[in-house]
Amino acid sequence: MKLGYTALTLLPLVGLAIAQDSYIDPDNGIQFWGTTDPVHGVTYGYTLPPLNAGYDEFIGEIVAPIEAKWVGASPAGGMLNNLLLVAWPNDGNVVFSARIARVLEGPKITSLPWTKVNASHWKWVYRCQNCITWEGANGPVSLPIDGFGASAWAYSNVAVTTPSDPASAFGQHTDFGFYGLDWSSAHVSKSQYDAWAAGETGGEPEPTPTTPVPTDPPTPTPTVAPTPYDYIVVGAGPAGLVTADRLSEAGKKVLLVERGGPSLGSTGGTYQPAWLQGTNVQTMFQDNNPFWWCKDINVFAGCILGGGTAINGGLYWYPPDSDFAPANGWPESWKNHQTHTNKLKQRIPSTDRPSTDGKAVVERLLRPIGYRDAVINDYPNFKEKVFGYSAFSFIDGKRAGPISTYYKTAVARPNLFYSPNTVVQHVVRNGSKITGVQTDNPYIGPGGFVPLTEKGRVILSSGSFGSARLLFKSGIGPKDMLDIVKGHATAGPNLPEETDWIDLPVGENVSDNPSINLVFTHPEIDAYENWAQVWSSPRQDDAAQYVKDRSGVFAHSSPRLNFWRSIEGSDKKVRWMQGTARPGAASVETEFPYNKTAIFTITTYLSTGITSRGRIGIDAALTGRALKNPWFVDPVDKETLVKGINELLSSVRFVEGLKLITPDNTTTLQNYVDSYPTGNLNSNHWVGSNSILKVVDENTKVYKTDNLFVVDASIIPSMPMGNPQGTIMATAEQAVAKILALSGGP
Template identity: 30%
Template sequence: MCCSNPAFYISVYVLAVNLFGLYLRFVYFHNYFECFACRELDFKDQAYDYIVVGSGSAGSIVARRLAENPSVKVLLIEAGASGNGILQIPTVSLMLQDSVFDWQYRTVPQKHACLGLDKKVSHWPMGKILGGTAMLNNMIYVRGHPQDFAEWYKDSCNFNYTIDVLPYFKKLESNETNKHKCSVFVEDMPFKSNLSDYFLQAGLCLGFGLSDGVNSEPGFSATKVTMRNGQRWTPYHQLEKTKKRNLVVITNSLVEKVLLKSNYEAYGVKYTHLDETYYVRATKGVILSAGVIGSPKILMLSGIGPKKHLEKLKIAPRLDLPVGENLQDHVTTGLDLITLEAPPDMGLQQMLSPWSASRYFLWGEGPWTSPGCESVGFFNSEDEKIPELQFMILPYGAAIDGGSYLRGLVGIGERLWEGYFRRVNGSTMTVLPVVLHPKSRGTVRLKSKDPRTPPLIDPNYLAEGYDVDILLEGIELVKEFLETPPMRRLGAKLNAVKFPGCEGLEFDTRPYWVCYVRHFTLSSYHPVGTCALGRVIDEGFQVKGTNKLYVVDGSVLPSLPSGNPQGAIMMMAERAAEIIKHHCWLSQRRCCSSDVFQDQCSCY
């Protein structure tokens, strides 16, 4: 019977993916022609108080908070198109990757990592849509560890986590009293597979406790997700719900550069909209929230960046700053590393079931609400205060669809597919060991001064031996989990197929696993650091040496938090919005409430 044949479900899945790809193009071009129809709206002569570039999590929060003042006029510029409610279905996010709603970034070929991937490059999906990358991610919400933020503000004389960070987390998170004022809804997963409980039980067997799922504490938990009533819910959706008339949003508009006066004061931006060039002014500030790739790109195109690099591209340097440096990412490995005798209750059959579709559209529940990653765990060694390793547990692997779609998102070429993934017998699941605080650092550089040309992205994965060691510790810990009774009941075993490129090494030895992680290096899609606090921006989120020019997004994080960075980025955006509103430095904020020191603060 067809209903018990995996090939049948793969065929239906391939058809569904192709049809949905056509639907995405229809949505994209429908938005494009909507913009074309309203082309008579001339933005050239408009002036705003603030211009925010990028509608991702950070940009949406900043724009919404600034627009809370009815006397302030805010323009939010998004390079991508708008979506619709269908794109808020959580499981749709994978099909948005490599689509018209994705920037489709690729790294340069890696020297020390990604050796088994197609062309030795890593795929970096990033949202080109209202809502930004939060429309493509797994919706996982983690605050991080308090020590993360103390490290970021180590040069601040009076930093206090409970005063300077925790209130902003609480401000952005939903609760019973702030549903209309919060920036995002944080909820428990509406659905999880049977594998999630098995793995949590295995953790208890090994002595790991249960954590609250929000703070990066040692132990395991089901993931907390940014979701509302079964729908993906980003800060842009909250902005849209509470949008004021003094906030203008335009799409399909690529910002090419920041306009700077001779004293390095930002007074507007240059952008293209439907192939026409526009200049728009800002009287109080320009805030770049274009992401870890987009923000440094715009700064460098504006003449702010490494002087020698800009001169090489014949861009007149205005400020010599380490823009585009300090790039770092949560590196991982281990896709399809575990085989199962019994398939989980989360696969193509469940996803394609009409009952699953009915459950979603009628009640906002069921497999279609799955975030992908169902459980997370954090681990630290005895001499470390903060976690150094994270587990992300997924009830499936790249082989679930027979190589029809998912492998292309990761960069698994034909040789790797045929030599490894196709040879796996039975079902697989994935436990991704994530290096939380990698030592390797990379760069983002312009390829040319054409704003439409993708930049050169080099994360320099696994250049430092520490990163390899942590991944190997993670694999050893995975093996310990497989020996627990709950995992044995599942028939979970280590995938014994030798990885292509490592065939000459003895399986399950340190040399083999070193070869494995260098060949099969994966991004967790958590890059940060290219406009880092203390290096490119000051504690007021203002670009050093400039006036009225700010950066607020993941690029300002000087180092990675202990966990998925979405929560930390949104917290920083809440913090930045308040600082920009009052135009005060962090060290001056407390003085602004006193009349005695008003003349020393630039609050208004």
């Protein structure tokens, strides 16, 4: 029996950076737990009173260079519905306030005596009372003070509007990030905390609780020559799993390297809440331990077997012909994709397990403006004013996708070796020829080096950010990115000589769907806000039903219905709008009363035909991040999406009881979209950083190399019609067929 994750909603976070150990502030002797951002040099720290002592507060600090015009700290992580503490220097003082997408009433913040500003830095040390629990848009939100969490920071080099006013408006941050924090270790004794909170210095810091961690094993001395492989596939996400399975099926000797660990229960995953004990179903959603996030990419990414397919919303669309059309950047040789897409469909058929909750309401919204009902994956080329149940790659009420299919057959073959928890540092090359990969795992090669056979090949399948970064660290990409690697203490010495650098537009031509959320209420909707407590206290009947026969609300993800239509922009170009409807809401912006139990969200996206492009790259810490955001760079993209949303909202009057609450009637749709936070436009469907015919050729081989290939979302040159999971795997099916047919290989 195949078991896997329940399909629960995702945490509203987009990245993670490594947390540092505790430190002691020399000005006051306070022991803080937190991190120092290596790019901007800002330190964020927290210390808490004892657990179960009745406190609702903590002491925190921000230490920033004077160039930081304002800095924000979000101890609970996401910027939506979460406490955000913002501060900035002004005339020798530090000005501060507590916010939650607005100035937040409730927290009492006191600057402690060590707050100061000098010529080079400013420091804010503060006591934040009424700050462990606060009222979010949809109910109370709390810090995970007895466990692990993900905190966030925001940084701007642009000053606030009115620096003397704590309630001043300010623009979108110029940078942001997340980091893991073990809140359970960040507590001190009552007497020590009370002294620090009263402004007293010194004291004896508490010893940091520690969990024994095994020391790194000694590097073994190989007694035999290292094992060479015909193919080394880097990354076990959707593309890597398809690629490794087809290569091993063809009899090639394959090494599949994945930086994360197991995911589904069938792969050894055992992480689960108490109500799932007795099953081997694993779930990682709505818990405070984000062990499955990539820690060095500043957007949401899964470093775990299955990659994004193990943690995303699960929407699975068969690609239409337009996804591989020359008009959308693909070579002519790719347009006849159906043979390869059919192979995908045979391995992973889609299911649109219907849920009546909400479909009737949205259907009544769409029919008056000409939409028709369909089983969407039965007609992948039919997307003009069509709606239908959301489709998933789940099997028997459990997340499955490529993990329960391609991975299952691949690892059963003796000619494939799977190495989890192994990080590939860079590709090792001699000029244009790749000789192997350098990893951090000494057990798969001497010093972590794994060689290729004489005609062997390396295939990067680490995603739009991961594969681009590996190319940078291997001396392939724009000079400004390679210069950053060159200056890095550990990665720099491993770069090829500068004369062997390969100048390609890695990281350019990046697309992502801009998305706008519309929040409604309707008396027929069950918002199911219990998603937020699903880890610790789900509805008992729902939990029992799922444990019994893998059915009910936990047997699918939150989307219920999807729809599409084409829209011609003022530039005469056709773009496509997608809509996804789901119960609940990430945030609500209204001052009017509303029924919190009856809210639902329609997220509108712009997809195929989008003309805006951005750029991704790395920073001084080699963290993958967006260097130029890809949303609404071309104003016609925004104009077109607003046009589609206006058409949708024109039908609200036809649905009795339907009420739009975000945006509400205090603003216009245009103003709502114009003021939409840039980061919230992110759909996390990044494609194009290693675009085909720009970075790789029509066989997916990296230009100016002999045997280096890329097969993942990064080679897709333009936005697919729908959520890209299906298109990524169909791309891999066609790519691996071309690679195997290419002369000169093993």
